[in-house]
Amino acid sequence: MWHLTFILLFLGSCANTEPQLVSSGTLDRAYISSGIEKFFHVDLPHWANFSSAGQCQRKTNIRYLHFENLKNSYDLGYQDLIHLQNMFNxxxxxxxxxxxxxxxxxxxxxxVFYNVYQQVLGGSFDFIEPKFKKVSVVWIDPYLGDKKKLIQIIRSERVLQGHPILLSHCLTSYELEEFARSLNLDELGVKYLSADMFSIYGEDIIPKYRFTINLQKFLPGKEISVFGKTSFDALLGDYKFIPLE
Incomplete structure (x- = not known):
């Protein structure tokens, strides 16, 4: 509240004898200029919101966070920063x-940002890590147009040897959950690694200038198998790749 009071006082001190009107948009911009904007990257234009790996145009804009500035300000680690970006979106x-x-x-x-930040500090995450030691990460983007094949893959014996995790560089968190429900895959207790969990920052919080996620750092202590039609260079860390047909 003091932000708005200070702004109004400042505007009043600069005004001439005629009354000045201040739009709500002006107040919003002044409010955000308190410093939080340094934690956000500039939004991508719609035409650039594209995944070359998944060969898809995303429908939903993703708010990417500036991990480096967040680490400097709040000393958050890589895993917490991924959770923060996912939950914020x-x-x-x-x-x-x-x-x-x-x-x-x-x-x-x-x-919203500070509310989510407090949740992350308290260890309350939307993505709940599987308790089972083995996890099966399935990159689903090449099969988005072949739902029957995808269902066969997810329900196959070799995938279900680990806790199934659906990974997409095309779909955001809610879109991925809705897609899984439409195929009744949610009944398997699947987890989701969505497009809003990728970042240009590696586990060392240094920009890599491409969107990646380090599975080993995000899922520490897990035996990770990645199933995909082809290898996916956006997936970093130590894992076993298993090619699909």
């Missing part, structure tokens, strides 16, 4: 859906 999507609007006021975005 989930909350933004839920907000926009409930408010039936595409844009979220900047002051509300700030509130």
């Amino acid at each position: 989930r909350k933004l999507y839920a907000y926009k859906t409930s408010a039936t609007q595409d844009e979220i006021p900047l002051k509300d975005e700030s509130y």
Whole structure:
């Protein structure tokens, strides 16, 4: 509240004798300029919101976080930063859906961010790590157009030797969950690694200038098998790759 009071006082001190009108948009921009904007990367234009690996144009814009600045300010590790970005985007999507609007006021975005940050500090994550030691990560993007084949793969004996995790560089978290439900794959207790969990930062929080996720660092202590039509160089860390037909 003191942010708005200070802004109004400042505007009043600069005003001439005629009354000045201040739009809500101006207040929003002033509110966000308190410093939180340094934690966000510039939004990609729609035409650039494309996955070359998945050969898909994403429908939903992803808010990518500036891991380096977040680490410097809050000393968060790689795993927590991935959780933070994922949960922040989930909350933004839920907000926009409930408010039936595409844009979220900047002051509300700030509130959402700090709310999610507190959850991460408390160890409360949307992605719950499987308890089973073996995990089977299935890169589903090449099969989005062949649902029957994908169902066969996910329900196959070799995939179910580990806890199944669906991975997509095309679909955001909510989109991936909805897609799995439409195929009744959610009944298997599948987990989700979605497009909003990729980042240009590696586990050392240094920019790599391409979007990746380090499976070994995000799923520490797990025996990871990755199933895919081809290898996927965006997946970093120590894991076993198993090619699919």
